[in-house]
Amino acid sequence: MVSFWSVTASLATGLITTGKLFFLTLVFALPLGLIICFGSMSRFPPLRGLVKTAVWIVRGSPLMLQILIVYYGPGLLLGLPLLPRFTAALVTFVINYACYFSEIYRGGIQSIPRGQYEAGQVLGMRRSQIFFRVTLLQLVKRIVPPMGNEMITLVKDTALVRVISVYEIIWMGESFIRKGMMWPLFYTAVFYLAVNGLLTLLLGWFEKKLSYFK
Amino acid sequence: MAILEVSRIEKRFGDVQVLRDISFTLDKGQSLAVIGSSGSGKTTLLRCLNFLERPDSGTIAVGGRTLFDAADPAARSEEQIRRSRLHFGLVFQSFNLFPQYTALENVMLARTLLAKEAPDYKSRRREITEAIRQQAVDLLTQVGLQNRLDSYPHQLSGGQQQRVAIARALALEPDILCFDEPTSALDPELTGEVLKVIRSLAERNTTMIIVTHEMGFARDVADQIIFMDEGVIVEQGPSEQVIGSPREERTRQFLRRFNQE
Numbered sequence: 492m493v494s495f496w497s498v499t500a501s502l503a504t505g506l507i508t509t510g511k512l513f514f515l516t517l518v519f520a521l522p523l524g525l526i527i528c529f530g531s532m533s534r535f536p537p538l539r540g541l542v543k544t545a546v547w548i549v550r551g552s553p554l555m556l557q558i559l560i561v562y563y564g565p566g567l568l569l570g571l572p573l574l575p576r577f578t579a580a581l582v583t584f585v586i587n588y589a590c591y592f593s594e595i596y597r598g599g600i601q602s603i604p605r606g607q608y609e610a611g612q613v614l615g616m617r618r619s620q621i622f623f624r625v626t627l628l629q630l631v632k633r634i635v636p637p638m639g640n641e642m643i644t645l646v647k648d649t650a651l652v653r654v655i656s657v658y659e660i661i662w663m664g665e666s667f668i669r670k671g672m673m674w675p676l677f678y679t680a681v682f683y684l685a686v687n688g689l690l691t692l693l694l695g696w697f698e699k700k701l702s703y704f705k
Numbered sequence: 706m707a708i709l710e711v712s713r714i715e716k717r718f719g720d721v722q723v724l725r726d727i728s729f730t731l732d733k734g735q736s737l738a739v740i741g742s743s744g745s746g747k748t749t750l751l752r753c754l755n756f757l758e759r760p761d762s763g764t765i766a767v768g769g770r771t772l773f774d775a776a777d778p779a780a781r782s783e784e785q786i787r788r789s790r791l792h793f794g795l796v797f798q799s800f801n802l803f804p805q806y807t808a809l810e811n812v813m814l815a816r817t818l819l820a821k822e823a824p825d826y827k828s829r830r831r832e833i834t835e836a837i838r839q840q841a842v843d844l845l846t847q848v849g850l851q852n853r854l855d856s857y858p859h860q861l862s863g864g865q866q867q868r869v870a871i872a873r874a875l876a877l878e879p880d881i882l883c884f885d886e887p888t889s890a891l892d893p894e895l896t897g898e899v900l901k902v903i904r905s906l907a908e909r910n911t912t913m914i915i916v917t918h919e920m921g922f923a924r925d926v927a928d929q930i931i932f933m934d935e936g937v938i939v940e941q942g943p944s945e946q947v948i949g950s951p952r953e954e955r956t957r958q959f960l961r962r963f964n965q966e
């Protein structure tokens with residue numbers, strides 16, 4: 492009989508993969524999203540059009556499909572060697588989430604009143620000073636709630652990488668079905684709830700930190 | 706002697722000519738009120754002086770030096786414009802304080818950023834910061850907010866916020882301080898405290914341009930008045946004369962309408 496502890500250990504291995512995917516996606520997608528955001532707000536119409544089309548494609552098609560294309564595409568279409576499974580998953584997640592983040596950034600930037608930029612300008616500030624000293628913190632405050640939503644979705648979306656056999660939590664839980672055990676599958680949910688619970692606390696703390704101004 | 710010389714400014718937005726052939730001068734220590742109905746171009750004029758809008762033609766000179774010449778594209782680099790802006794201060798209708806900073810920090814910020822450009826900033830950092838802080842405290846005391854130094858904008862009334870904004874604009878010691886309808890966003894009972902501050906600045910001979918709808922205030926405080934209509938200066942002269950015995954029919958009409966309200 493498989494013990495509770497060996498199931499836990501097995502799911503924990505999956506959790507490491509899930510966690511790695513989650514953190515690395517954030518590390519790369521948060522800055523990439525800002526770059527995409529600047530592209531989608533560019534004053535150069537061809538660039539703006541290109542970026543907006545790309546964002547539409549990425550946000551408008553299933554993440555699972557994107558994972559499959561990134562993993563199998565280079566080999567089947569171009570005859571290139573396959574990317575390692577985890578790398579393919581990470582690349583897809585970074586691109587996908589960067590597109591979502593870019594729209595959150597854009598909404599945040601556009602919601603900051605023009606007067607804030609103008610006040611900085613008439614006080615002789617440079618563009619970069621206005622960004623870093625005036626608008627950035629206001630932007631962060633505005634985007635924390637929608638970013639929190641995306642992060643929670645990201646935790647759960649990591650389960651999709653099982654389509655290319657990356658061994659994340661649910662894959663590990665499912666492997667016990669062959670042994671006729673259902674409960675490890677329910678048990679996987681505990682891991683997601685715990686991670687998202689922590690994340691919710693962390694985001695709440697951060698929001699509170701920024702509540703000293705309006 | 707004229708500290709400000711504005712010559713033949715024109716500005717259009719698309720098909721709309723917002724400013725036509727605007728020329729005037731302002732002497733050091735004098736205050737100028739700009740009056741006129743909404744859409745007459747007053748605010749656009751003020752925004753041109755602060756380089757938030759670029760005039761299509763004309764020149765702006767301060768202290769005998771041309772800061773802006775629409776005919777000379779070389780003078781329009783971002784850095785050049787940033788430098789030119791330092792000659793002017795602007796107090797906005799909607800205050801535009803930085804919400805994440807206290808009153809004191811709002812007043813200190815721009816000055817601190819400028820000080821960092823000085824070559825000896827690093828070695829004299831503490832001394833410079835203390836001087837900037839002291840200046841900010843003095844300015845906030847001058848506008849009657851010595852007890853609210855550490856308040857955030859959202860904790861202040863509109864009148865208090867506008868007084869912080871005035872202190873913030875004064876901190877850079879501009880040659881000319883501009884006000885864009887400084888009391889229009891305020892409840893009537895709060896306009897008095899802001900007008901009092903502007904009045905005291907006039908008494909200290911601060912060079913000012915005030916776009917306002919407060920006719921009585923304009924007459925009492927301003928040395929000169931410009932009346933604008935549809936983008937042109939209809940009449941300009943000493944304030945008593947423009948309000949008391951306007952020469953132009955359009956000015957008379959405007960003031961009559963105003964007195965009826």
